[in-house]
Amino acid sequence: MTTGHHCRGPAAVISGLGACVPPRAVTNDELAAYLDTSDEWIRRRTGIASRHRVDPGTSTGDLAVTAAELALKAAGVTEADAVVLGTTTPDRLCPATAPEVATRLGLTGVAAFDVSAVCTSFLYGLGTAAGMIAAGMAQRVLVIGAETFTSILDPADRSTVPIFGDGAGAVVLRAGDPAEPGAIGRVLLGSDGGQSDLIRIPAGGSRQRTSGAVAPLADHYFRMNGSDTYRHAVERTTAVAREALDLAGWEAAEVDRFAAHQANARIIGAVADRLGVPAGAHRLSNIDRVGNTAAASVPLLLTESAAAGLLSPGDRTLIAAFGGGVTWGATTLVWPDVPALTA
Template identity: 60%
Template sequence: MNRAAVLTGIGSRLPSRAVSNDELAASLDTSDEWIRSRTGVGRRYFAAPGTATSDLAVGAGARALASAGDPAVDAVLVATTTPDRPCPATAPLVAARLGLSGTPAYDVSAVCTGFVYGLATAAGLICAGIAGRVLVIGAETFSSILDPRDRTTSVIFGDGAGAVVLRAGDPAEPGALGPFDLGSEGEGGDLITVLAGGSRQRLSGVEPGPGDHYFTMAGKKVFRLAVERMSHSARTVLDRAGWKTGDVDRLVGHQANARITRHLAEELGIPPERCVSNIAEVGNTAAASIPLALDQAHAAGGIGPGDRVLLTAFGGGLTWGSTVLTWPVIARPGDGPHETDPHERAGVRR
């Protein structure tokens, strides 16, 4: 193969409202110490009322396009678990708001693995010659599906968006995405789920229960499976790329839980100082977690040109996936990943 998808731009957006552990603990039977010790989360960001996933996606996408130095792309992909509506997809709206009306755009639904699946899909478009440049966005407003009374989920997740621009290039150049490994296991679909709202529930003839519209997760089983599937997937792509674990300068796993990241690094034999983690500052942002972590690390100098980077994720479906790249030189215009929500500027508070 003489054509590859090459990373050429990156950007992210967070809502302006930070929610501390103490704020959540005031309404839950928990504490800052309990949350930090079990998840690693210190705070997360929640979107204001009236803000949707597409709003964060547009912000991150605009920054990624500016970073790439070219607003034109041939396709827009949005990975999300929390689309603006069940129908239509969120991506066409995002494309239109970015001035890309007429560009093919569609959503990718693989929960926390969605961004890696989106990268693989974009790479396929580029390698097949269908597209020369693709904008891939991971965006979530997970606060919209969390049960505020459930401390096992409501303390972990947050809202945000991250995006990258990929262009056609040479497989040997910096930024070229390496081999991919993707997988799924539908038998475990009930471990990470929202029971109500789809055709299964609507056509069952049974009214949904009071908590069926909220996100649920079987934490202990998910913990074990996440480490197992991500470590196996990561080793697979390292073997395909001809890398050893000692060659990895930065491990960027899905920011599910600080303990999962730690166990994953131990399983792979990668020193903890080589792990990129932002879960303490933003929580688990699902499909947005990897691009958001990459953008923040890039801005802070935690990832630099020439670094060999391993990406791996695990999410509902069950799904998992990994890829590698050598970090290129990327411009990062602007002043940071935060976006002041227009509703909050008007004085509305969540």
């Protein structure tokens, strides 16, 4: 069952956005030089032409700090009551990465924690932050999605290496009026653990470690069942997005901008088609340049689109994502007049 938070108190309102990708861009031709693939094959199956990859020594926390600094600058503030970091690739298994990110931002002492829902992590973080604001636990929350996803890929796996990239995006949420532009609508979230093997890293967790078995190196890398993932992603994302539209009282044709998790161009297109969101500028996309950045995907897309003028004040915006777990989520908002900074 899909569950969502219904704001009874103040709404969470976007007041600034920031995003970054590592400077190194990796083209399809570069991958084709050592993988059994080609530029044409990758573009046709995924819609991706290039993706960004961190340099050795750059961590998820490093990207998160950069994106967060830009978001805080855009919002014109230096303080927040909480930091929520969505990621699949924390700097360490223990402790969480968010407290260190918060301290590096000068926010020592605030609540800070990681959220792990793979590609839906940012929406899970957004819902959590909105709940904190509605409950009066916080007046301002920094929500970050950051990944160094290339660090968990099997370098020889042509089914995953071309798809994923690294990056980070962040938003500053403040307490505000549910009727004002930028107010996050009800955040719908769901999961189905019966499909947990679709998207996984087999080794490294307690299940493998307590088994007494030594895991082969291949089991420490990210694995994905592509065909089944595609089917579930399209079905679940379409359903939760439709529910979010119904709660907002919008028809799909009234959506000005659809910001879907940039998983795969075919998935994004299939969901938009099923919903009835018009083609063209209505469907925001940056997957051709950055690939699938997992938890960073949605905030990176929103920030880049706003900075480029593709998201304008007053735009009715639908956001949706699907990730491992499996997990899914969606929400709506009327886009506000706020700065968005990229690096």
